[in-house]
Amino acid sequence: MINKLIEKIQKTQAPIVVGLDPMLGYVPGHIQEKAYAEYGETLEGAAEAIWQFNKEIVDKTYDLIPAVKPQIAMYEQFGIEGMKAYKKTVDYCREKGLVVIGDVKRGDIGSTSAAYAVGHLGKVQVGNKTYAGFDEDFATVNPYLGSDGVKPFIEVCKEEKKGLFILVKTSNPSSGEFQDQLIGGKPLYELVGEKVAEWGEDHCGDTYSYIGAVVGATYPEQGKALRKVMPKSFILVPGYGAQGGKGKDLVHFFNEDGLGAIVNSSRGIIAAYRQEAYAKYGEENFGDASRAAVEDMIADIRGALEAR
């Protein structure tokens, strides 16, 4: 799957990922009204609204981008109906040829991590049959529990040719509270980064490892350092746009080959129609606003990479 991701990045010339994190507040009124007319103001109605919203954004952007990253929390908040919309979104994006990064941030002790890995990336055995539960291509994983919480994910990835992005340095303001603490002179995130590099060594595609890392766009200096710590790991970079990151801040997340990072924008793309820059499209044409925002983001990052 890492090979497919790289192939798609090279084909689109767009090392970006669209974060499908549909808060109901982002969904235009006419989509919500139609869904509620059919299902009522219910969890089913909300799930239908976010699914229709996602579908339009995917339809308007899939030819420009290599990957999407649905954030499962935004679906999970609507209970079972929300989870159905998540699964529908994953399946639809894969049908469209997109690489799907499930932003699930799971992580537990061994046998429990194995169950998460099976549910999101692998297949579960039922009697003599096997089934894929959610079937994303990549998943994000929380490293707090250490190697035996991560390895069951790696095993499933190896078997299924899928991949991981492990949280190393997250984009939020208080990420430093624990992640920046110095351990023998090195911040914790660097220690985690070293582990990611180690886990990744034996799990490589053609040029990069399928064990990647998450490093926030909001911490470019740390990104620069971590790039060197994990030379063969792809870095998933959240925090572009709405959270403050810009193309020029992100060049050091990439290797000299122009690869090695994939930059995520969620709100900046999916709620583009609410920004002044894209207001001209109007709420009705929110998908076109998202397409324009994707084009601008690609140009920003491409420009920054060419200028370095």
Next chain:
Amino acid sequence: MINKLIEKIQKTQAPIVVGLDPMLGYVPGHIQEKAYAEYGETLEGAAEAIWQFNKEIVDKTYDLIPAVKPQIAMYEQFGIEGMKAYKKTVDYCREKGLVVIGDVKRGDIGSTSAAYAVGHLGKVQVGNKTYAGFDEDFATVNPYLGSDGVKPFIEVCKEEKKGLFILVKTSNPSSGEFQDQLIGGKPLYELVGEKVAEWGEDHCGDTYSYIGAVVGATYPEQGKALRKVMPKSFILVPGYGAQGGKGKDLVHFFNEDGLGAIVNSSRGIIAAYRQEAYAKYGEENFGDASRAAVEDMIADIRGALEAR
């Protein structure tokens, strides 16, 4: 909810929680066969099997125990159908008067943590209505992202009178890889424990805070130290029984009032019928074996607390 938990612990004299982590391999053949006869060897069939398994164990133990802890990964591995079985289990246990600790180990950046909090402990707004998605009483939370990943959970708990158990020192063998690293002479888990105490200070029930911690039974020395760091926090203690913890190792997780900890056993209770000690019940009567295992666990912990 922390008051209800304490009240139920005092009434049952059982500071324990039954972990409802139903691997299909634990579910007796006759339960699986019946479910597959009705739904086929499908995800629906597997979900029915684990639900019937859970129901029998709850029916046979609910009068002895204050709480259950369903581990969501074991349901999530079966996709949407598994999530339905999770929700059914949560609802049934609450109907039976049990406190339900959703072992979900969620955690993300601010707005995303808020979505998880709403989905598991709170209510989500849809138009003019509100709905509870999963509606557990407590949830476990991963602290790696720091305060702004945890606070949205705390806010929902405050509003809904629910609670958290935050991962401090987990029970697995490699938990020390990051959690034991020394930061200014103190292990990371102690730093997290101090934060749990701080977060808990302003969020108290009558005697204890509703912001608790997870500390593994397999690390009794660390439990003793953390008990002092977080005097007002309830400690959820996994790792009893199958993972190696015994009652006498656990006395220091409790305060002098006999409260402050709740010990979880999963496999040791729900798959008791497969242990030599309870083999006499037979596979058919797996619920009775679980009840006997609960009684033995309560006696072990009570005895250890009385002997100290």
